[in-house]
Amino acid sequence: MPESIPAMAPLKRFVVSVHIRVNGKSYAREIEPRMLLVEFLREACDLTGTHVGCDTTYCGACTVLMNGLAIKSCTMFAVQADGSEITTVEGLEKDGKLHPIQQAFGDSYGLQCGYCTPGLMLSAHQLLSENPAPSEKEIRKAIAGNTCRCTGYMNIFKAIELAGRNMKGA
Amino acid sequence: MLGQLGEGAKFLAGGQSLIPLLKLRFANPEHLVDLNFIPDTSFIKEDLGALRFGAMTRHAEIEHSALAKNIPVLHDCAAGIADMQVRNRGTIGGSLAEADPSGDWANALITLDTTVHCLGPDGSRTIHLRDFVKDAYTTALAHDELVTEVEVKIPPKGSSGAYVAFKRSAPVYPSASAAVQLIMADDVCQDAAIALGCVGLTAIRATGAEVALRGKSLDDKAISTAAEAARAAADPQSDMRGSAEYKRQLVVALVKRAIQIAARRVRGEQVEGTHLYA
16 A cells, blocks of 8 residues: 555536526526536436437437527536526426327327437427428428437327427417 | 637637537637627628628528528528537537538638638737638637628629538538539629538639639530539548548539529529438
8 A cells, every 4th residue: 555645636616606497497506617508407407308318419319498499408508508598398298288299299109219209399399389380391300400219200200290280279 | 808818718609519529528628718698799781782690690590591591502501500409509600710621601601702800809800711711620810819700792693502512411510512603694604603611621612613614604514514623623531421532423413413503593493402411
């Protein structure tokens, strides 16, 4: 055994305060500035519906809405969302009732393992809020940033189209 | 501020390239200065025969801008960059300042008369795009200088353009891209600007291909001659996106397609042009 182990320099932990609204609820937290938004959601807010797939800005499993627009929450620091309104999959359901997009993904078998589904539903959310009756081409373009390795996408297209129809009727 | 923080500091714009690079430890800055909270840096304005884009204007804002649609090469480029989520965050100024050889904006904008407005501790200056991009990941910007605005002269009557890129899937950089801007009079090409992306350290102006079109009516023969000249101008590397020969072949196909789309648009046809992927 060496006589003395040199003491490691104390890690300088630098934290900042953020105030982020997630699904209508305020979350004030002290976080490290390097924390990614997806880590904030999963670890600081315990909202684990948002998934980390590739962590390289490819797969879209971490897609959430920031002020209504779909973004990849692994490619943004949480401090950058300070003062913003974030919507995650947990915020889609209202009063115990599934959102029409969630209902349609179930009804159309638009998911298998479900890992990519929260991200896909939020990309679909931006698409349908801008265009409730998208063509298949428009659906393909809107979800091109969301990778699904189970379904082959066909039932996802059907689910988004169905959700659009049901939302229009609502 | 970046001057005070020293050489280890970097500006953060949309972050859609920089944050992945940080995760890979390819970039290792001690400080990041986030530009996202600065007001009035995201805008699209028409002013004195030019379109002016604030540096923090997102690709999606340009994609949906009626003003930018008037210059189709800009719309094609904006609408096909990566995917919806990345277009919602990524910025035109950030893309130019990063100068990735596979980035889309520099290639589309080099076919137009584009000036980059820059601001640093010593004041502001404007740099023409051809002098702005120096090399792969290298621009004329000083370390503590940033892009404030991108100014594009509106092309004259009788012109149109197209931007076509091929990528393996939506979120990745293209394997090759082609930007074409034509000025036509009575079906004869008065002038042409043709640029190639992802097949060199910077976007490459295919001047031989431009010469092959000038003074010609754009029949199949003229277009083929231009595309072959573009192949010769390309200087691709073999990598995971394909072999050098494959990319040269792609350049030929993309240049042909972009010229055809641009020519039809000059005639007033509505033709879709954008990134293609499987």
